[in-house]
Amino acid sequence: MFRLWAKIIKDNHLLKDTVICDGSSDTRTHKVFRALDEIVYQFDLGKPIWLDATVNEFKRHDKARFYQDNFIEPIDFDYLEIHVIEED
Numbered sequence: 001m002f003r004l005w006a007k008i009i010k011d012n013h014l015l016k017d018t019v020i021c022d023g024s025s026d027t028r029t030h031k032v033f034r035a036l037d038e039i040v041y042q043f044d045l046g047k048p049i050w051l052d053a054t055v056n057e058f059k060r061h062d063k064a065r066f067y068q069d070n071f072i073e074p075i076d077f078d079y080l081e082i083h084v085i086e087e088d
Contacts, residue, residue, distance in 0.1 A: 002028070003086040004035040008043060010077040018042055019085070028087070032058075036082065046073050048080065058082075 002022040008015045020035040040047050048054075048066040058064035062084040068075055 001086055002031045002035075002088055003084070004032065004039075005083045005085045006035075006039040006043075007081045007083075008077045009079055009081060015077060016043060032082075032084075039080075039082065043080075045075070045080070046071055 002024075004020045004022075005017065006020065007017045018039060020038050022031045022035060024031065026034075037047070039045075048070040049072070051070060054064050054066065054070060064082050066080040066082075067078070070080075
């Protein structure tokens with residue numbers, strides 16, 4: 001089972017969170033992108049852009065933060081964080 005935890009943080013407070021589970025046999029990359037699509041749908045956000053720094057952070061730590069620079073429209077929180085908490 002693949003599980004991805006997403007959190008919206010503002011002023012060091014957790015505003016919203018969700019866990020997306022994926023039991024498919026697809027690649028890890030596809031699972032991450034599908035989970036991110038579900039997250040932005042649940043939180044009613046625009047899809048963030050994966051900047052080089054975001055990709056590198058995710059590769060190193062299985063965690064990434066999406067700040068205002070990653071979004072086209074303005075956001076009313078400090079960042080969206082995704083974290084892989086379980087992998088097959």
